[in-house]
Amino acid sequence: AVTRTFSIIKPDATKRNLTGAVTKMLEDAGLRVVASKRIRMSREQAEGFYAVHKERPFFGELVEFMMSDPVVVQVLEGEDAVKRNRDVMGATNPAEAADGTIRKEYALSIGENTVHGSDSEENAKIEIEFFFSEDEIVG
Ligand code: CMP
Secondary structure, three states, X not given: OEEEEEEEEOHHHHHOOOHHHHHHXXXXXXXXXXXXXXXXXXXXXXXXXXXXXXXXXXXXXXXXXXXXXXXXXEEEEEEOHHHHHHHHHOOOXXXXXXXXXXXXXXXXXXXXXXXXXXXXXXXXXHHHHHHOOHHHOOO
């Protein structure tokens, strides 16, 4: 079925002017950008978005990183979008990412790993609603 997922092009990528290159890899994987905006995350947004990781040792570093430069938040649509996106992103740790994936190509480290993608349809819905209103999504 055609479904939606949520993606973030992270600060390490926007800083290196890779917004287009990353988006092209998403599009080439069969995903369609149906909403997109470039924002600078506030502390409230970064902490709220990653609240599930609050107790992790890297939480502070993660929040600071996500605020350090602009990000591009996107809604992606396609056949089985969550899985399709996770496949093209590659493993969280770029050292473990498969050839041909975004993180293999561009990620710098497990923290500066170029993209975020929802890990389930349920979280996709929550994450989309965190950053977008329905009228901003144009299929
Ligand atoms: P993301 O998919 O955005 O979800 C949580 C993020 O935490 C993850 O990508 C990584 O960028 C980051 N992360 C996970 N593990 C570590 C780690 N050990 N050190 C720093 N950041 C991490």
